[in-house]
Amino acid sequence: MSRKVSEEVRQRYEVVIGLEVHVQLRTETKIFSSASAAYGAPPNTQVSPLDLGLPGVLPVLNMRAVEFAMKAGFALNCEVREWSRFARKNYFYPDMPKGYQITQFAHPICEHGHLEIARDPAGLQPGGAPPEDAGAPKKVRILRIHMEEDAGKSTHVEGKAHSLVDLNRAGVALIEIVSEPDLRSSDEAVEYLKKLRNIVVYLGISDGNMQEGSFRCDANVSVRPWGQQEFGTRSELKNINSFKFVHDAIDFEVNRQIKRLEKGEAVVQETRLYNPDKGETFSMRTKEESHDYRYFPEPDLPPLIIDAQWMARVKDSLGELPDARRARFEDGLGLSEYDAGVLTDDFLLSQYFSEAVAACPEDAKPSLYKSLANWVINELLARLDGQTGLADVKVRPPQLARLVALIDEDAISGKIAKTVFDEMLESGAEPDTIIEAKGLKQISDTGALGAVIDTLIAENPEPVADYRGGNNNIVGWFVGQVMKATRGQANPKLVNKLLVEKLRGDA
Amino acid sequence: MKNLNKLTIHQLIQAFERAEASAEDAMSQVLDAIESGAEFNAFISVFERDALLQKARDVDAQRAAGKGAQLGALAGVPIAIKDNICTRSGRTTAGSKMLEQFESPYSATVVEKLEAAGAIIVGKTNMDELSMGSSSETSYFGPVRNPWDTERVAGGSSGGSAAALAANQCVASLGTDTGGSIRQPASHCGVVGVKPTYGRVSRYGVVAFASSLDQVGPMTRSVEDAALMLEVLCGEDPCDATSSSRAVPRFRDALTLGVEGLKIGIPAEYQSGEDGLDPQVLGRVRQGVERLVAAGAEVVPVSLPHTEYAIATYYLIATAEASSNLARLDGVRYGLRVPADNLNEMYSKSRAEGFGDEVTRRIILGTYVLSSGYYGQYYDKAQQVRARVQHDFDAVFDKVDVLVTPVAPTAAFKLGEKRDDPLKMYLADIFTISANLAGIPAMSVPCGKTDEGLPVGLQILAPAFDEEMMLRVAAKVEQ
Numbered sequence: 001m002s003r004k005v006s007e008e009v010r011q012r013y014e015v016v017i018g019l020e021v022h023v024q025l026r027t028e029t030k031i032f033s034s035a036s037a038a039y040g041a042p043p044n045t046q047v048s049p050l051d052l053g054l055p056g057v058l059p060v061l062n063m064r065a066v067e068f069a070m071k072a073g074f075a076l077n078c079e080v081r082e083w084s085r086f087a088r089k090n091y092f093y094p095d096m097p098k099g100y101q102i103t104q105f106a107h108p109i110c111e112h113g114h115l116e117i118a119r120d121p122a123g124l125q126p127g128g129a130p131p132e133d134a135g136a137p138k139k140v141r142i143l144r145i146h147m148e149e150d151a152g153k154s155t156h157v158e159g160k161a162h163s164l165v166d167l168n169r170a171g172v173a174l175i176e177i178v179s180e181p182d183l184r185s186s187d188e189a190v191e192y193l194k195k196l197r198n199i200v201v202y203l204g205i206s207d208g209n210m211q212e213g214s215f216r217c218d219a220n221v222s223v224r225p226w227g228q229q230e231f232g233t234r235s236e237l238k239n240i241n242s243f244k245f246v247h248d249a250i251d252f253e254v255n256r257q258i259k260r261l262e263k264g265e266a267v268v269q270e271t272r273l274y275n276p277d278k279g280e281t282f283s284m285r286t287k288e289e290s291h292d293y294r295y296f297p298e299p300d301l302p303p304l305i306i307d308a309q310w311m312a313r314v315k316d317s318l319g320e321l322p323d324a325r326r327a328r329f330e331d332g333l334g335l336s337e338y339d340a341g342v343l344t345d346d347f348l349l350s351q352y353f354s355e356a357v358a359a360c361p362e363d364a365k366p367s368l369y370k371s372l373a374n375w376v377i378n379e380l381l382a383r384l385d386g387q388t389g390l391a392d393v394k395v396r397p398p399q400l401a402r403l404v405a406l407i408d409e410d411a412i413s414g415k416i417a418k419t420v421f422d423e424m425l426e427s428g429a430e431p432d433t434i435i436e437a438k439g440l441k442q443i444s445d446t447g448a449l450g451a452v453i454d455t456l457i458a459e460n461p462e463p464v465a466d467y468r469g470g471n472n473n474i475v476g477w478f479v480g481q482v483m484k485a486t487r488g489q490a491n492p493k494l495v496n497k498l499l500v501e502k503l504r505g506d507a
Numbered sequence: 508m509k510n511l512n513k514l515t516i517h518q519l520i521q522a523f524e525r526a527e528a529s530a531e532d533a534m535s536q537v538l539d540a541i542e543s544g545a546e547f548n549a550f551i552s553v554f555e556r557d558a559l560l561q562k563a564r565d566v567d568a569q570r571a572a573g574k575g576a577q578l579g580a581l582a583g584v585p586i587a588i589k590d591n592i593c594t595r596s597g598r599t600t601a602g603s604k605m606l607e608q609f610e611s612p613y614s615a616t617v618v619e620k621l622e623a624a625g626a627i628i629v630g631k632t633n634m635d636e637l638s639m640g641s642s643s644e645t646s647y648f649g650p651v652r653n654p655w656d657t658e659r660v661a662g663g664s665s666g667g668s669a670a671a672l673a674a675n676q677c678v679a680s681l682g683t684d685t686g687g688s689i690r691q692p693a694s695h696c697g698v699v700g701v702k703p704t705y706g707r708v709s710r711y712g713v714v715a716f717a718s719s720l721d722q723v724g725p726m727t728r729s730v731e732d733a734a735l736m737l738e739v740l741c742g743e744d745p746c747d748a749t750s751s752s753r754a755v756p757r758f759r760d761a762l763t764l765g766v767e768g769l770k771i772g773i774p775a776e777y778q779s780g781e782d783g784l785d786p787q788v789l790g791r792v793r794q795g796v797e798r799l800v801a802a803g804a805e806v807v808p809v810s811l812p813h814t815e816y817a818i819a820t821y822y823l824i825a826t827a828e829a830s831s832n833l834a835r836l837d838g839v840r841y842g843l844r845v846p847a848d849n850l851n852e853m854y855s856k857s858r859a860e861g862f863g864d865e866v867t868r869r870i871i872l873g874t875y876v877l878s879s880g881y882y883g884q885y886y887d888k889a890q891q892v893r894a895r896v897q898h899d900f901d902a903v904f905d906k907v908d909v910l911v912t913p914v915a916p917t918a919a920f921k922l923g924e925k926r927d928d929p930l931k932m933y934l935a936d937i938f939t940i941s942a943n944l945a946g947i948p949a950m951s952v953p954c955g956k957t958d959e960g961l962p963v964g965l966q967i968l969a970p971a972f973d974e975e976m977m978l979r980v981a982a983k984v985e986q
Contacts, residue, residue, distance in 0.1 A: 049613050053835040055606065056593045056615060056712040058747050090831050090877070092854055099834020165839075294877035296886055299718035299828055301748050 005258050011126045013223040013261075015254050016231055017189050018181035021196060022174050023206045024150065024214035025068045031149050031173035032059030032102060039212055043166035051171045053097030058300050061086075065173040066109070066304065068205035069147045070314045072175055073110030075199050075321055076142050082306050084109040086147075086298040091291045094165050095152035103148035103176075105295045109304065113142035115179075115199075116323070117191045123184025125226050140192055141180035148174050169213075175205075181220065181231065186250040190243045193217060194345075198322045201347045210241050217246055221253045223261065232257070233267040237281060240274050249274035253281050325350055329373075333357065334366030339373045348390045352376065355397035360405065372404045379418070383425060394428035395421070403431040410491055411435070412442050444491040446498065452485050453478075453495075453502050467503045475499055512536040512675040516584050516732040519678055523570060523583055530563035530583030530627070533678070537585040537629055541676045547652045547661075549671035551590045552597050553630035559585075562627045580739060582625030587677035589668050590631035591638055591714040592723070594618055601714040602634040602646040602664075605836045605843045605861030615712020616744045617681060617723050624739045629677055632667030636863045637833065638685055638716040640664050641935040643692070644926050645865045652922070653695060655961055659919040662692030668726050669696035679736055680726045685716045686821055687914070687939025689724045690951035694914035694964025697953050699733045699981070700726045704971045705946035706751035707737075709744030715832040717825035718749075720943040730952060730981045734758035737974060753972055761975035762982040767803030769980065771796065772907030776814035777938055785917040791963040792913045795954035795984045799911070802983050807907050811899040814941060816892050818933055821940045823876050823889035830873030836861065868929065897945045900968075909980050910968040912938050914951040918961035938966060948974045952981040 004010075030037050033050035050057040073080040087105035116137040124130060152170035156163045177196065183189045197215050200206040208215045222234035235253060240246045252274075257267045271290070272281040320328070322344050329340035344350045353376050360368060380400065384393070403424070407417050412435060423434045435441050443449060456478060457464055467474045475496070482495045511519060511533040522528035538556055541549075566583035569575070575582075588594070591601040593611035595618075600606045614622075621628065635645040643651035643666025651666035653659040654674040661670040665682025669692035672680050682689040684702035693700025701724040708723045715721060725736035741755040773796065778789060800806060838844035838857030845856035862870070876885040903910065915935055925932040942949035948971070951964035965984055969977035 052840060054593075054611065054613075054841070055591075055599065055601065055609070055714040055835070056611070056710075058711050058749075060746060060748050088831050090834060092834065092837060094837075094839045094850065097835060097840060099837060100831050292879045294831070294874065294879070294882075296827060296831070296877055296882070299749075300715075 004255055009262060012225060013258050014226050015184055016181045016222045017183035018220040019179045020218040021177045022216040023200050025065050025173040025205055026207055027062055027064045027173050029062060030171035031062050031065045033171050037172045041168055046168040051167050059102055067314055069109050069175050071203045071205055071318055073145050074315050075203055075318055076113040076115055078110035078113030078145060080110050080311060083303055085303040086301045087295045088298050090294040095154045097170055101149060102298055104146035108144040108146035110145035114139045115195060117195055120185045120188045123188055140182045143178045143180050145175050145177050150174050186247045189250055190247050193243060202321055216241060219250055221250055223254055223257045233269050236271045238271055238273055245274055245276050248279055249281055333369040335373050342377055352390050352397050356401040359398035359401035368408050375400060375404055379421060395424045399424060399430060406431060410442060412440060416440050442491045443486050443489050444494055449490055449494060449498055452482055453498055456481055457502060512540050515729045516679055516735060519584060530566040531560055534559050534563040534585050537677055544674040544676055546657060547654050547670045547674050548633055548649050549651055549667045549676055550630045551600055551633050551648050554597060559627060559629060579625030584626050584678050585629045586621060586626045587629055587632050587668055587671045587680040589634050589665050589682050591683060593712040602636040604647040609842055616709035616746060617740055620739055632671050634667050635664035636866050638664040638683060638688055639865050639869055641691060641932050645863055650922055653919045658921055660922055662695035664688040666692045669693050669698055672698045672726050679732055681723060682726055683713055683721055683723050685720045686943050687936040690939050690966060691915050693726050693951040695919035697962030698726050698728060699730055699952050701733050701950040703974060704948045706749055707741045709747040709750050711744055711746040717828040720825055730978055730985050731762055734762060734978050756975055758975055758978055761979040764979050766799050766980055766983045769804045770807045770907040771799055771804045772807050772809040772903055772910040774809050774811045774910055774912060776811050777912035783916045787957045788913050788917060788963050791955040792965050795965040796911055799983055809903045809907060813895045813899050817896055817941045817944060818937060820889045820892045821944060823885050826869045826873030827876045827886050830870045833870055893944050896941055900945045900947055904970040908976055912966045914938060914964035914966040918957045918963055942968050947971050948977050950977055950981055952984050954984055
C-alpha cells in the first residue's frame, strides 16, 4: 500500500490542494455565550446553559469575535461584508449539544482574499515553460472566511461502553479560512499554513497553537494529468494537527491517488483521516455516507450588520504584519534576508527585536542593528532553555539595546559584554549598573594605558628588541600583557595604537 | 372578600390597595379553584401551596407596612404560565414525555420580569406537546378541557393557560403563540389573548418551537389587564438578539383614545365559508365591528391576496425550524434517555419514545423540507411567500389602521373531533397564522357567545410595533 510510484510516473500528474483552516479566536468568552473560552480547565467547568444546549437558550453574538474575523479578513486582503448572516448546520453528535452548529454558510463575513507565498518549483510542470511570473510570489486565493462555533470534545475510551464528552470547547469562537485549490505541492501547502498561522498570531486574534487545537487544518487533495482542465476527484483529509503531518498526509494521498489512476481505478470522493504512526491516510466516510447538514438561516440571530466606521477602525488597527515587518527589518534596518526571516517567523521574537530597535538611538548605524540582531539570534536564543520563554526573560529589549550600544561605543568589549549579559539574565539589572558595580568599563584613557605600556617596555627589553629587529608578531604578546594587567578592560584598539607608537619610539 | 380569583388584575390590585382584600386570600382562592377544577387539566404542575401563600403574605406585609408604593405593578397577583417557559424552580415539561423530569437551572426573562413586578407564579399550564397542536390534546399529560363545556377543547397550544384563566385558577396567564396558540385558545375560552409584535417580548427561556414565529404574550380578563401585562413583559433583552430595542410605551394610555375616525380593514379572504367559517362566528364578529362603527370607526373592505398560501407556508417554515430546534432533545445531557447498545440506537429509541405522534410528524416533515435537493422548492420558496404575505400587510396598513377578522373558524370543537386528521386540525389556525408570518401584533378579544353558549373571539391585527392601536380598538370591542 505504501509503495511509492516512480518519480517518472509522479511527474505526469499535477497536484491540486485546497486548505480549510479552523482558527480558534482568542476571545475571553465563547462566541455565543458568556462562558470562559480559556483552554485547559477541568472538563465541563466552562459551560453555560447555552453551551449545554438547554431548552430555551438563545445565542448572543460576541462582537469581539466579529472584530477578530474582520482583522483576519483585512490581513488576507478580503472583501469584508457589511452584511452577513449565520446559519445552522444540523447533525447529531454528543459533543454538539444543540444538534446543530451555528456557522456562516451562504453569506460569510469575508470573501475573495489572497495570501502571497513563495512558489515551489516542484509544483510546476516538469519540462514545461515556466509561467511569466515564476519568480514572483504566488497569490493563493482565499475563497472565504466565515465565523462559527467549535464543538465539544469526545473521548472514546478503549474497551469502555461509553464515551466521555467535555463541553468546555463547545462554543469557542472559530473562523474557518477556506482557500481556493491553488496550492500545487505539499511544501506550498505548509508554506501557506505557516504564513497564515504567523498572520493570525501577529494580529493577536489566535495563539495559533496546533497542539492545543487552536489552528487546525483540513486538506482537499486531488491529482490530474498535466494539461487536464477538470479537477480530479478529491479526498478531504480531516483534522491534521501539525505542519509535518500536513506535509506527509498530502504526499501519501498524492501517491495513493496516482497509484489508483495508474491502475485504471477511479479515486473515490471521501473524507479520510491521517494516522501519523503509520504515515497513512484511511477512509472515514464516503460521499454517500456523508451528512445532509440541512443548512438554513439561523432564526435566533439577526443578520450581522457592520457599520462603516467600525470597519474602518478595525482596518486601521491591524498593526504590522509579518511581511511588512520583514521588509522593514531588511530594507529599513539593513538586516540580511536570513536574519530578517528568523526575527519575523516568530511573533514574540519579532516583538522583542522591534522593541529593542525602538530603544536604539535615532541616528543608529545599520551596524548597530546588525549587531543587535546577532545578539538576539546568537546570544539570547541560545540561552533560552525550554522553561523560560521570551516573555519571561529578565533582560528586557531596551536593556539589550543598551548593552549592544555600549559595545558599539567601545565602552565595553564584546567579550566583557557576554559576562555582563549573563549577569543581566540572572538578575535583570541594567547593563550600566553591572559594569559600574564590577568595574568592567573599558579603559580608553591614553594616559593610564600609556603608563601600563611604558612599564611593560621598561621591564621587557628583550621582546622590545625583537620588535625593533623586525618581528611585528611580538605586538600580540604585548597586547596580551596589557589585557592581563587591566583584567581585560583595556580598549584593544587603543592598546594596539599606543603599543605600536611606543615600540617604534614615536611617543 | 370572596371571588378574588375572578377579578381582573386592576380590580384585584385596587382591592389590595384599599385593604379590602389580601394577596393571601386571593392566592388561597386561586389554589382552591385549581383543586376543585382539576377536571379541566389546565395545569401540569402547581407550586407548593405553603410557599405560594408565604409569598402572598410577604406582599401583604409590605403593603401593611406602608411600602405599597415600592411594590411592583403586579404585586401579589397570581399568574399561571405555560409549561414551555422555563422556571428555575419546579419542572418545565413543555407537555412532553421527553422533558417530563426536566428542571431548568435558569428562569426565562419573562418570568424574571413578572417576578420583578411582584407577580406570584402559581404553576405551569398544560399545552400541546412542545406547542404543536391547536387543541391541547397532544399533551403527554392528557388533554385540557374547556371550562365552558368539558366535552370540548380549550384550543391550543396554550390551552391550559386559557382554561386556567376561564376557570378562575389564576388572574392572568402567559402563553406562547407560533401560529395562533395564544389567540385561538383565548377565543375558545372567552378571554383576552395577545400575540405581540415579533421581537417585543424576549423569547429567552422559552422552549422553542419555531424561532422566527414564536412570541410570548399575556392572557387576561380585560384589555386593560393585557395592556398592563405588556408593559411588564415587553422590552429589549440582552439575552435575545431578536428582541427589539424599541421603547415600550405605556400601553394603557391608548385605551381611552376611542376609535373615532379610525379605518377598520375587513379582509375579504377572512370571511369565506370555504374555510369552514361558522356563520354564528361571523355574526358575532360583525356585531363587534358594528360596535366600532357605532363609536365612529369606518369600515374599509381590503384584500390580503396571499392568505390562501399562509397555512402551507407556515407548516414548511415552522416544521423546518422545529426539526432543528428539537434536535437538542436527544437523550444525551438531559431529558428522556432510553438505554441502547449504541449511540444511534439510543438517539432513535429516546426520541421515538419521548415524542408523541404530532411532534414526530412535524420533525419528519421539517427534516424533509430542509433536506438537500428540497430546500429550494420548500423552505426557500416558503420564505419567498412569507415575504409576499408580509407585503400584503404592509400594503393594507397604508390604507387602514387595523384589520378585524374572526380568530378561529368555529367556536371550541369537541375533544377528539380533529385529533386523527392533522390537516383538519391545521385549518383551525387559518385566520391566525398570517400574523406570525408577518411578525405583526394580533389579539383575540371576546365578542359574544354562540347560541350554544360558547365564547367567540374577534381578532385585531395591527402594524408591527403598533400594539397601542390594536389595544385601543380592542377596548371598544370589549365595551
